[in-house]
Amino acid sequence: MTTPLRSGSMGIDRTDDKDDDSGRAGRRNQKGRGGRAHPDDRPVYVIGAGPAGLSVAAALRERGVRAVVLERSGAVGASWRGHYDRLRLHTTRRLSALPGLPMPQSFGRWVRRDDVVRYLEKYAEVHELEVVTGVEVTRIEPAPTDERRPGRPGWLLHATGGRRLTGRAVVVATGYNHTPRLPDWPGLDTYAGEVVHAGAYRDPGPYAGKDVLVVGVGNTGAEIAVDLAEGKKAGKRGAAGEGAAARVRIAVRTPPHIVRRSTLGWPAQRTAVLVRRLPVRVVDGLAAALARVAVPDLTAHGLPRPRAGLYTRARQGAIPVQDVGFVRAVRRGAVEPVTAVDSFDGDEVVLADGTRIRPDAVIAATGYTRGLEAFLGHLDVLDEQGRPVSRGRRSPKRAPGLYFTGFTNPISGMLREMALDAPKIARALARD
Incomplete structure (x- = not known):
C-alpha cells in the first residue's frame, strides 16, 4: 500500500532560485470534491503527515481549499512507525477513525501499530492528499505584504534546501510526542x-x-x-x-x-x-x-x-x-x-x-516535548511549557491564520480529538 507523494505540482522542488511558486501551482488544483474554488489560490500548508495533519488536509480538500502536507520524514505516520512492536491503540477502532474513512473491522477492537500505519497510508490515498516528504520546516513568519492580496498577508515558511513557501494559512500538526x-x-x-x-x-x-x-x-x-x-x-x-x-x-x-x-x-x-x-x-x-x-x-x-x-x-x-x-x-x-x-x-x-x-x-x-520553539518561538504563540496558546479552530490573536491541532491528550482519546478538530479548522479556514 503506497501513499501518493506529490512534489512537482507544488513548485517547491525548484533548485534555481529556491522561491515558492505555489501561487501558479495552486491554480491547477484549487477545487475540492465539492467543486468550489477559493479566491485565494495560495495553498494552506499543513506541517506533519500524522493523523492530525492528514485529517485536516482531507477536511480542507472537501471544502475546496487546497492543502499541501509537508512531512520531514520519508512517509506518512512516521511517529507510529517508530513505536514499539507490542503497541496497540488504547482507544477503540470505532472511536479512533479519522473523518471520511472508517477503520476496517478486520483490525479488531484494539488496533495494532502496523495497522494504524496501513490505515494512515490508505487515508492519504483515498482522499488524494498532496503529501510531500523529506521537507522540514525550520521557521515560520508572516509573509511580506502583497499588493495583490490586501489584508491577506499569509505566511512564509522556510524549509530544508533553502525553500521559501508562501501559504494563505498554516496548520501545525507536528505531534504531541515530538522530541524525546x-x-x-x-x-x-x-x-x-x-x-x-x-x-x-x-x-x-x-x-x-x-x-x-x-x-x-x-x-x-x-x-x-x-x-x-x-x-x-x-x-x-x-x-x-x-x-x-x-x-x-x-x-x-x-x-x-x-x-x-x-x-x-x-x-x-x-x-x-x-x-x-x-x-x-x-x-x-x-x-x-x-x-x-x-x-x-x-x-x-x-x-x-x-x-x-x-x-x-x-x-x-x-x-x-x-x-x-x-x-x-x-x-x-x-x-x-x-x-x-x-x-x-x-x-x-x-x-x-x-x-x-x-x-x-x-x-x-x-x-516528550512538543519541539515547537525552534521554528515558532519568535511568534509569541507558545506558553511557558512550549504548548500552543490556542488550539483547534482558533488561531492565536497575535497570529491569525496559524492553527494548531494534535496538541492535547484528553481522557476521551487523542485520535478522537484530532478527528473532531479537523472539520472545525477547515470551516474556520474556509470562512477566512
Whole structure:
C-alpha cells in the first residue's frame, strides 16, 4: 500500500532560485470534491503527515481549499512507525477513525501499530492528499505584504534546501510526542551503564536475561515493563516466556491512576467521553469508586493508590494508565515498582529512597516535548511549557491564520480529538 507523494505540482522542488511558486501551482488544483474554488489560490500548508495533519488536509480538500502536507520524514505516520512492536491503540477502532474513512473491522477492537500505519497510508490515498516528504520546516513568519492580496498577508515558511513557501494559512500538526525528553539527572553524563529513551525501544529481544530499570509509569513505561517481563513469546496468562528480561523494575515518582481498558465489554474510552464535560470533582469521585471495585490495591507491592483524583491529574497532563497486563505483572512480582531515580553514580543508579541498584540497562519512559520553539518561538504563540496558546479552530490573536491541532491528550482519546478538530479548522479556514 503506497501513499501518493506529490512534489512537482507544488513548485517547491525548484533548485534555481529556491522561491515558492505555489501561487501558479495552486491554480491547477484549487477545487475540492465539492467543486468550489477559493479566491485565494495560495495553498494552506499543513506541517506533519500524522493523523492530525492528514485529517485536516482531507477536511480542507472537501471544502475546496487546497492543502499541501509537508512531512520531514520519508512517509506518512512516521511517529507510529517508530513505536514499539507490542503497541496497540488504547482507544477503540470505532472511536479512533479519522473523518471520511472508517477503520476496517478486520483490525479488531484494539488496533495494532502496523495497522494504524496501513490505515494512515490508505487515508492519504483515498482522499488524494498532496503529501510531500523529506521537507522540514525550520521557521515560520508572516509573509511580506502583497499588493495583490490586501489584508491577506499569509505566511512564509522556510524549509530544508533553502525553500521559501508562501501559504494563505498554516496548520501545525507536528505531534504531541515530538522530541524525546531525557531528564538532566546528576551523574548521567558519566554513567557507565546503558541508558536509552523509550522512543528507541522496539522489543524485548536485546534485553533477554538482563536486569532492566524502566523509568516512568505512564502508559508507555507500564507497557514496556510488561513487554520485558513477558518476553517475545509470553507464557500462559502473561508468565515469562522466551527472551524475557531476568528482572524488571519500574521507577515511580507519582503513583498513577490505573483503569481497565474495558470492563464487561464496555471500553474505558466510552466512559471518558460521557464524563468529560462533567465537573472535575464529580469525575474524580466516580473514578475513585470504580477503581476500588475494578482495580486491585497494589500498595503492598509498592504502588499505592494516588491521592489526587483521576480527572484532576488528567487536567494536569497525567493520563491514567490503561491496564494491558501491568496489574497482573506487578502482583506476581514480574515487574517491581521502586522509587524515582534521583541520580547516577558510576555504574549505579541512586533512587529517591537512597537505594543503589546496578541494572544492565535503563529505559527512560520520561515523555516528550512538543519541539515547537525552534521554528515558532519568535511568534509569541507558545506558553511557558512550549504548548500552543490556542488550539483547534482558533488561531492565536497575535497570529491569525496559524492553527494548531494534535496538541492535547484528553481522557476521551487523542485520535478522537484530532478527528473532531479537523472539520472545525477547515470551516474556520474556509470562512477566512
